Amino acid sequence: DDEYQRTMGALFAVYWLMRLDTDGAAAFCFGVDDDWRPLSAESTSPRRAASEMERRRAFFEEVQWSFFQDVLTSAGLLADAGGDAQGDAAGASARPARWHNEERTLAMLALTAIHDIMKVKALVPTVAAEHGSFRGYAAGEAIHDHDVALGYVLERYPGALPSFQRLPKAQQETLQFTQGKMEFNMGWLVQAE
Incomplete structure (x- = not known):
């Protein structure tokens, strides 16, 4: 694929x-x-x-x-x-x-491995009621933008991704920043855009 x-x-x-x-x-x-x-x-x-x-x-x-x-x-x-x-x-x-x-390299490799997993429809998260809303998605709504969906999982359910969960806290925060605040697109890096 x-x-x-x-x-x-x-x-x-x-x-x-x-x-x-x-x-x-x-x-x-x-x-x-x-x-x-x-x-x-x-x-x-x-x-x-x-x-x-x-x-x-x-x-x-x-x-x-x-x-x-x-x-x-x-x-x-x-x-x-x-x-x-x-x-x-x-x-x-x-x-x-x-x-x-080693820590930064591991974080980069983890991000590289997980950056597109939310394109798998079975993994698309739905905003939980206790979270209210998330970047324009209301409670109960599926997050179909795979980058926003990954940001949601990293922020709200970090244990769902062991390669992320096992990173040192500073590296977790860096990856959360790339997916949350910065809206980093891994494809742009990979394709040198």
């Missing part, structure tokens, strides 16, 4: 973009083989049209990969050895030049 493929693509994109200092750029541009090793412009399998390979090669060689790293650093997922993603320099000497913040 297309939603599943997009979600898997987004998870891989996060993984590869966080590995730009190793093999992430090659995997991001050319994919991986059956043993999960990154492909290259010279890979013969899978067969791709010459024009497609030229576009992939051009992107691989011409993109400013540091821009991706800057976005991930700004989001708190990556940090330089001089300090962590929250500004703490403690223990920096033991870290590699660039490292990932």
Whole structure:
């Protein structure tokens, strides 16, 4: 199904973009083989049209990969050895030049995994009477906007999503902000809109 493929693509994109200092750029541009090793412009399998390979090669060689790293650093997922993603320099000497913040990364992966689950009709929540209304939806009304529905579940029923519930409180609040106050659309990020 297309939603599943997009979600898997987004998870891989996060993984590869966080590995730009190793093999992430090659995997991001050319994919991986059956043993999960990154492909290259010279890979013969899978067969791709010459024009497609030229576009992939051009992107691989011409993109400013540091821009991706800057976005991930700004989001708190990556940090330089001089300090962590929250500004703490403690223990920096033991870290590699660039490292990932495990809590922020876990939160991003959790959001990536759950961001479209409310498109499943069986999971669409109905605003409970005790909540009155929620972002324009009245008590007893089903929330058919999947982003608003996810925000409702994260805010009112966080235990319904174990991958969210088990995040540290600060990361839960960040995800609630993206779905509630910011109205973040994961598709815009994934599709670079």
